[in-house]
Amino acid sequence: MGNQLDLNKISTRKRIGNLHLLLAVLALIWVLPIVWIVLTSFRAEPGAYTKTFLPQGYTINNYVKLLTDRNVLNFPKMFMNTLIISICSCIVSTFFVLSVAYSLSRMRFAFRKTYMNLAMILGLFPGFMTMIAQYFILKAMGLTEGSSIRLGLILVYCACTGLGFQISKGFFDTIPRSIDEAAIMDGATQWQVFRRITMPLAKPIVIYTVMTAFIAPWVDFIFAKVLCRANADQFTVAIGLWNMLQKEYIYQWYTCFAAGAVLISIPIVILFLYMQRFYVEGMSGAVKG
Amino acid sequence: MKEDRITVRNALRHGDLYTKLSAVFMGAGMLWHRQIVKGVLVFLFEIVFWYYMITAGFYHLFMLPSLGTEAQGKVWNEAKQIYEYTAGDNSQQILLAGVITCFVIAAIIVLWILQLRHSYKLQKLIENGEEVPNLRQDVKNLFNGNLHITLMTLPCLGILIFNIVPLVYMISMAFTTYSKEGEHLLLFDWDGLNQFMRVLDMNGNIGRQFWHVLGWTIVWAIFATFLNYILGMILAMVINRKETKGKAFWRFCFVLSIAVPQFVTLMIMNIMLQPSGAINVLLQNLGLISEPIPFWTNATIARITIIVINLWVGIPYTLLQVTGILQNIPGELYEAARMDGAGSAKIFFRITLPYMLFVTTPYLIASFVGNINNFNIIYLLSGGGPTYVGDTAGQTDLLVTWLYKLTIEKQYYNLGAVIGIMTFVILTIVTLITYRNSSSYKNEEAFM
Numbered sequence: 001m002g003n004q005l006d007l008n009k010i011s012t013r014k015r016i017g018n019l020h021l022l023l024a025v026l027a028l029i030w031v032l033p034i035v036w037i038v039l040t041s042f043r044a045e046p047g048a049y050t051k052t053f054l055p056q057g058y059t060i061n062n063y064v065k066l067l068t069d070r071n072v073l074n075f076p077k078m079f080m081n082t083l084i085i086s087i088c089s090c091i092v093s094t095f096f097v098l099s100v101a102y103s104l105s106r107m108r109f110a111f112r113k114t115y116m117n118l119a120m121i122l123g124l125f126p127g128f129m130t131m132i133a134q135y136f137i138l139k140a141m142g143l144t145e146g147s148s149i150r151l152g153l154i155l156v157y158c159a160c161t162g163l164g165f166q167i168s169k170g171f172f173d174t175i176p177r178s179i180d181e182a183a184i185m186d187g188a189t190q191w192q193v194f195r196r197i198t199m200p201l202a203k204p205i206v207i208y209t210v211m212t213a214f215i216a217p218w219v220d221f222i223f224a225k226v227l228c229r230a231n232a233d234q235f236t237v238a239i240g241l242w243n244m245l246q247k248e249y250i251y252q253w254y255t256c257f258a259a260g261a262v263l264i265s266i267p268i269v270i271l272f273l274y275m276q277r278f279y280v281e282g283m284s285g286a287v288k289g
Numbered sequence: 290m291k292e293d294r295i296t297v298r299n300a301l302r303h304g305d306l307y308t309k310l311s312a313v314f315m316g317a318g319m320l321w322h323r324q325i326v327k328g329v330l331v332f333l334f335e336i337v338f339w340y341y342m343i344t345a346g347f348y349h350l351f352m353l354p355s356l357g358t359e360a361q362g363k364v365w366n367e368a369k370q371i372y373e374y375t376a377g378d379n380s381q382q383i384l385l386a387g388v389i390t391c392f393v394i395a396a397i398i399v400l401w402i403l404q405l406r407h408s409y410k411l412q413k414l415i416e417n418g419e420e421v422p423n424l425r426q427d428v429k430n431l432f433n434g435n436l437h438i439t440l441m442t443l444p445c446l447g448i449l450i451f452n453i454v455p456l457v458y459m460i461s462m463a464f465t466t467y468s469k470e471g472e473h474l475l476l477f478d479w480d481g482l483n484q485f486m487r488v489l490d491m492n493g494n495i496g497r498q499f500w501h502v503l504g505w506t507i508v509w510a511i512f513a514t515f516l517n518y519i520l521g522m523i524l525a526m527v528i529n530r531k532e533t534k535g536k537a538f539w540r541f542c543f544v545l546s547i548a549v550p551q552f553v554t555l556m557i558m559n560i561m562l563q564p565s566g567a568i569n570v571l572l573q574n575l576g577l578i579s580e581p582i583p584f585w586t587n588a589t590i591a592r593i594t595i596i597v598i599n600l601w602v603g604i605p606y607t608l609l610q611v612t613g614i615l616q617n618i619p620g621e622l623y624e625a626a627r628m629d630g631a632g633s634a635k636i637f638f639r640i641t642l643p644y645m646l647f648v649t650t651p652y653l654i655a656s657f658v659g660n661i662n663n664f665n666i667i668y669l670l671s672g673g674g675p676t677y678v679g680d681t682a683g684q685t686d687l688l689v690t691w692l693y694k695l696t697i698e699k700q701y702y703n704l705g706a707v708i709g710i711m712t713f714v715i716l717t718i719v720t721l722i723t724y725r726n727s728s729s730y731k732n733e734e735a736f737m
Binding site: 238 | 693
């Protein structure tokens with residue numbers, strides 16, 4: 001009897017050990033490409049393809065070149081472009097998303113159901129279908145030349161954010177309505193409820209919205225590519241990185257690409273680790289609602 | 290009583306002089322009832338509208354049926370001894386202007402209805418001896434009972450201008466000859482359903498490619514959605530086990546990949562999997578293979594590679610999303626199953642999976658839609674290739690990437706628009722069917 005129990009214990013321990021081994025192998029698969037790109041960003045020898053998996057020598061010149069070379073691919077300029085665009089579009093789209101989500105969650109009006117159905121239907125169209133038409137419309141507005149491209153990009157990034165209200169609305173739905181009602185009994189207007197009560201309570205989702213809106217212009221390259229075309233001085237970081245991997249640049253710029261990728265990933269990683277729990281909360285809120 | 294209802298018909302039938310006058314001079318009723326600012330604003334809108342229509346709008350509407358007829362001309366200038374180009378009609382601009390004019394007319398009709406009803410409402414208020422709200426009260430109300438109007442006007446305007454108008458414009462392109470094929474880039478015509486016929490015709494070149502791409506798109510979406518879902522769930526369960534040590538650490542390892550921008554990881558994967566890329570080098574150095582694996586040039590291998598890489602990209606998202614829900618499954622269910630002697634596999638398929646499917650159907654539909662429209666992964670990994678000679682679509686192209694190639698690269702705008710519409714139709718069908726068959730729709734009661 002005792003013997004059998006021992007055997008059981010051993011096999012259980014073995015199984016747990018195997019599970020940890022499996023997790024370790026999987027984690028390695030997930031982390032390896034990221035480690036590899038960090039190593040590549042410090043690699044001394046140029047070019048995309050090397051004879052060995054690990055670099056032969058290490059240097060920080062890739063970062064220096066990326067941040068100082070303004071002749072071929074002007075990365076600092078691209079960085080500033082993207083920063084301006086993403087700050088502006090972040091402010092506007094946060095306002096849009098939260099306004100729409102609050103209205104749909106808390107107010108009752110005739111247009112409400114129509115709006116939610118419309119948002120669902122519009123979401124089923126491929127995003128690129130509107131891209132070329134948006135370009136023509138911006139062209140008709142005169143926003144496709146010179147520095148007005150920036151304004152065009154900001155408009156494109158934030159104009160339709162009112163359709164992405166689901167996660168925020170799900171979160172607002174979980175805030176008890178009795179809080180609002182009590183405030184209204186005390187003479188507060190809907191605006192005051194929105195500003196003074198709902199916003200402070202919904203801090204996680206506000207932060208989440210701000211961050212997703214801020215990150216969007218850093219990782220979108222396709223809209224930016226269509227809008228900027230050959231206007232090199234208007235390029236965003238994403239187009240710049242994409243260009244570094246094109247035939248004419250890849251040999252000289254591949255390691256710089258890795259450096260650029262690491263540089264823009266660091267802030268996003270930090271933001272992401274911070275907002276991870278809000279993401280989970282938002283998702284479960286949306287599912288429940 | 291019937292005439293108490295505030296409708297356009299009642300306003301026209303039972304309205305007083307000023308309400309009826311509003312039907313012609315918008316805002317008249319409001320002006321009479323001392324809502325000066327609102328009345329003047331509405332009237333200004335009407336004036337601007339008519340000014341636009343007379344100076345441009347009617348012309349745009351007039352041009353819409355023909356989409357322009359004047360081709361760009363070349364005239365020999367005797368004095369300067371050169372050919373001079375005369376500007377012909379630009380059908381694309383005519384179509385855009387026509388679509389916008391239609392929207393302007395629709396907007397003014399909506400405004401007309403609203404102001405007419407409002408005038409009638411004011412008239413009723415006066416008749417019943419109630420007070421007409423003044424401007425200050427109206428503004429105040431915009432921050433209270435009508436807050437949704439204040440909050441939603443700008444977002445709605447943005448959606449209208451940058452989503453709905455472009456969409457209608459693009460949809461209307463599907464019914465024209467706007468394409469580089471046959472040099473219809475400047476001047477094109479209405480073409481009825483011809484392009485749809487071309488796409489649906491299995492015997493034609495375009496039709497053959499369409500059905501091929503459609504097949505792969507659906508296979509891809511099913512694999513990408515369900516493999517990610519199930520494997521992500523299993524991983525989450527393994528991490529969540531009581532016995533697993535260092536849960537936070539494992540979760541961090543997997544979630545780290547989300548934080549790196551997706552287009553960066555995808556481009557890196559593309560380079561790593563090239564014939565002389567890091568993976569092939571590593572495998573060759575280890576002596577596992579002698580020839581590099583053709584990850585992107587063999588259609589079947591490319592498809593498998595894409596699905597596998599998508600697992601790498603997608604599983605962490607699933608992990609994040611299902612972790613919380615998994616912990617909500619009532620523990621008694623597991624206890625009971627174990628008492629009855631069910632094994633882990635049986636418990637997973639009989640309890641965990643049905644429960645998760647019940648709760649996350651909306652999420653699954655959303656991720657299915659997202660996968661059908663997943664542009665980045667195909668465009669950045671394989672670029673749709675390998676492509677056979679004479680085809681516009683590659684072997685791994687999805688409908689969206691094909692749409693991109695057709696419009697941006699080939700300038701076959703009409704075909705691209707048709708593909709976009711077909712994608713929408715397919716997504717609508719899939720969404721409706723899955724939604725209606727899902728247990729959360731059939732039975733809105735809680736699980737079990």
